[in-house]
Amino acid sequence: MPPRLTALRLQLLRTLARLTREGGHPPSAEDLARASGLSAATISFHLRALRELGYVTKQGRFGGLQLSEKAQLAVGAGIPIYGQIAAGPPILADQSPDHVTPSLDALLGVREGDFLLEVRGDSMTGIGVMPGDYVVVRPAAEVLDGEVAVVLIPGEGTATLKRLYRFGDEIVLMSENSDHPRMTFPADQVVVQGxxxxxxxxxxPRVSKGRS
Incomplete structure (x- = not known):
């Protein structure tokens, strides 16, 4: 008889999803056994069935257990992706998910050490960064010309989010809102944080400019 997704196996998938979320990486079969209170032999038997069913794959040199998209849909892990949405000519919106993203971390490409900052002010609205939004920041002591950086303002001890350019011995910080003037500082006084x-x-939700 071919393997099937039993209630116990579904619970094991949910446990795998939780361990992955809490640990930040695919757990091992031993981790799953400890979390489930089952023997290694029992876990091995059910994992073999789950692999045959296409719910579990192994990842990395240490053989971490990863849920397939099929499994993520089964346990409600991740965020469903319902096809595409048009920003030009309209297209039909699908009513069933094509696939899911394992997590927002995976979707955004977040790495260890990255962090969030809540945005205050409207100086970067031109690129869609609105007051109350969060930006994901990757720590860095330097950025390329034109990148949006978190920068400590000289003499103020406060940080700002601006597009950064270098001109000789000066750093120019540009807003993405014409209401905010550019800021220029000596390069040796500017500290880039990420x-x-x-x-x-x-x-x-906001209303576009020019609409009542």
Whole structure:
């Protein structure tokens, strides 16, 4: 008889999802056995069935257990991705998910050491960074010209999010809002703390300029 997704195996998938979320990496079969209170032999038997069913794969040199997209849909892990949405000519919105992302960390490409900052002010609205949004920052002492950086303002002890350019011995910080003037400082007084790699638009809905 071919293997099937029993209630116990579904619970094992949920446990795997939880261990992955809490540990930040795919757990081992031993981790799953400890968390489930089952013997190594029992876990091995059910993992073999789950692999045959396409719910579990092994990842990395240490054989961490990773849920497939099929498994993530089964246990409700991750965020469903419902096809595409048009920003130009309209397209039909699908009603069933194509696949899921394992986590927001995976979707945004977050690495160990990255952190979030809540945005205050409207100086970067031109690139869609609104007050109340969060930006994902990757620590860095230097950024490329034109990248959006977290920078300590000389003499103020405060940080700002701006697009950074170097001109000789000067650093120019540019806003993405014409209401905010550029700022220029001696390069040796500017401390870069990181660069923006992603944005989470969690602020309340806004109305575009020019609309009532």
């Amino acid at each position: 660069r923006m790699i992603a944005r989470l638009g969690v602020a309340v």
